[in-house]
Amino acid sequence: MHRLLKHVALSGLLSLLATPLLAESDNTLLISANDRCAFERVDDESLPLALDACRQAAERGDMQAQFELGQLYYKGERVERDYASSLQWLEKASIQGEPKAQYLLGLMHFNGEGVPRNLPQAYIILKMAAVNGNDDAIDAADMVGQEMNTQELQVANHVLGTLFRDYLAQIREEQLSGTLEPEDPVDPRSDTQQADEVLE
Numbered sequence: 001m002h003r004l005l006k007h008v009a010l011s012g013l014l015s016l017l018a019t020p021l022l023a024e025s026d027n028t029l030l031i032s033a034n035d036r037c038a039f040e041r042v043d044d045e046s047l048p049l050a051l052d053a054c055r056q057a058a059e060r061g062d063m064q065a066q067f068e069l070g071q072l073y074y075k076g077e078r079v080e081r082d083y084a085s086s087l088q089w090l091e092k093a094s095i096q097g098e099p100k101a102q103y104l105l106g107l108m109h110f111n112g113e114g115v116p117r118n119l120p121q122a123y124i125i126l127k128m129a130a131v132n133g134n135d136d137a138i139d140a141a142d143m144v145g146q147e148m149n150t151q152e153l154q155v156a157n158h159v160l161g162t163l164f165r166d167y168l169a170q171i172r173e174e175q176l177s178g179t180l181e182p183e184d185p186v187d188p189r190s191d192t193q194q195a196d197e198v199l200e
Contacts, residue, residue, distance in 0.1 A: 036054065036057065036062065036064040036065045036068055037050060037051075037053070037054035037057070037065055037068040037069070037072075038050055039051075039054070039068065039072055039078060044078070047078060047079075051069075051079070054068060054069055055069065058089060058092070061096075063092075063093050063096040063097075063098045063101075064093075064098070066089045066090075066092045066093035066096070066098070066101070067089070067090065067093040067098045067100055067101040069085070069089040070085075070086045070087070070088070070089035070090035070092075070093060070101060070104065070105075071086075071090075071100075071101075071104060072086075073085040073086035073089065074086040074090070074104060074108070074113075083108070083113055083114025083115075084114060086108070086114060087105070087108065087114050087115065089101075090104055090105040090108070091105065094125065094128075097132055098132075099129045099130075099132035099133050099134035099137065100129075100134060102125050102126070102128050102129035102132060102134065102137070103126065103129040103134045103136060103137045103140065105125050106122045106123075106124075106125035106126035106129055106137065106140065106141070106144075107122070107126075107140065109121045109122035109125060110122035110126075110140070110144050119144055119147055119148045119152055120148065120152045120155055120156040120159075122144050123141055123144045123145055123148060123152075123153075123156045124156050124159055124160055124163075126140045126141035126144060127141050127156075127160055128160075128163075129141075
């Protein structure tokens, strides 16, 4: 009975994966938005259930679940290390802009883990991770750049330049077509001045 209750409780907990309100709670029994799959919170007996729930979320496009699956298979601590599965999930999360996934994927290309070693590819992915906010990726990209020859650096920087130009062109097109709202301009006046004008 205790075992059944434990599985029912875990199932209920994992079914709440998509509930955004959980991210703000101090309750350690709840799964935060930063710990979507709860691999560290389940015992070995419950791991298959957590894996299944996480895989379902990842297949629905949940970027955090994709990253956590990729990281789990990369580390190989609670499951058998599987670089092919790791790459699959990290690539999906990376395409959605997940900087931790991009960082790990860049390192895999740098170290030749699950893929042939490819310095330009590693450099490009790590630079994208850095742009998306991963501070460790800045140093890692610099380290990779030091091992690249001049031609490899030129090619990688050309690809990055093309990616950024295309991205900026897409943003501009969306702004012009009205599908992307431009941010409101910042009013340089203080909040007090603005409040005074409203009250007048």
